[in-house]
Amino acid sequence: xxxxxxxxxxxxxxxxxxxxxxxxxxxxxxxxxxxxxxxxxxxxxxxxxxxxxxxxxxxxxxxxxxxxxxxxxxxxxxxxxxxxxxxxxxxxxxxxxxxxxxxxxxxxxxxxxxxxxxxxxxxxxxxxxxxxxxxxxxxxxxxxxxxxxxxxxxxx
Numbered sequence: 562x563x564x565x566x567x568x569x570x571x572x573x574x575x576x577x578x579x580x581x582x583x584x585x586x587x588x589x590x591x592x593x594x595x596x597x598x599x600x601x602x603x604x605x606x607x608x609x610x611x612x613x614x615x616x617x618x619x620x621x622x623x624x625x626x627x628x629x630x631x632x633x634x635x636x637x638x639x640x641x642x643x644x645x646x647x648x649x650x651x652x653x654x655x656x657x658x659x660x661x662x663x664x665x666x667x668x669x670x671x672x673x674x675x676x677x678x679x680x681x682x683x684x685x686x687x688x689x690x691x692x693x694x695x696x697x698x699x700x701x702x703x704x705x706x707x708x709x710x711x712x713x714x715x716x717x
Contacts, residue, residue, distance in 0.1 A: 579628070580621060581714045589614040589698055589708075598700075604709055607702040614698040618647070618713065623690035625715035631679040632665040633709040639669045641703035645711055647683070649692040660685055660692070667706070675709050688715075 587602035597609040605614065632645050644666040648659040663683040667676075688694050700706050 577716045579714060579716050581712050582618070582620065583710050583712045584616050584618060584696060585710045586708050588616040589696070590616070604707050605698070606704070606707045607700045608704060609702060611702045612698075612700045616696045616698075618694040618696060620688065620694070620715060620717075622717040625688050625717045627662060627683045627686045627688065627713060627715050629679055629681045629712075629714040630663055630665055630683075631677050631712040631714075632667075633675045633677050633711065634667065635674040635676055635707040635709075636667045636669075636703075637705040638701075638703045641701035641706055642667045642669070643698065643700045643706050643708055645708070646697040646699075647694065647713070648697060649685070649688050649694045652691055652693075662686065662694075665711075674707075 585603065586600060586605035589600065589605055591598060592613040592615055596612040598605065598607050598612045630647055634643055636643060644664055646664040647662040649662055650659050651657055662685060663680055665678050665680050667678065696711060698708060
């Protein structure tokens with residue numbers, strides 16, 4: 562009687578590609594004409610009062626998983642902060658709030674110039690072609706807070 566051999570194939574994990582996109586200060590626009598700010602393209606800063614700004618985010622693929630967001634800026638003020646938030650729209654619920662995915666805040670003085678802070682905590686962490694991602698930046702309005710760029714690392 563002949564022996565029968567069975568070849569067991571191990572499942573192959575899908576290959577993930579990792580990419581990082583950078584959104585510079587020049588991509589941000591104010592959410593109101595009431596904000597007093599400066600934006601040289603390489604640096605965004607408030608010149609008085611609070612400021613809120615937004616920028617669209619474009620990825621190379623229609624569906625990505627967010628892995629990391631890194632903030633680049635400078636702040637020499639322990640009592641003021643810059644925060645950047647990643648959101649995705651919810652087209653199926655146009656009257657509801659957008660999904661807050663994650664954020665990075667300066668939380669006091671950043672004495673190195675430029676300084677980077679990052680987060681890998683995202684919930685939800687997936688963006689599809691039907692959920693448009695965008696960034697929201699808020700500054701306390703102190704004249705010694707500067708935003709340079711944000712880098713978003715994703716996989717697909």
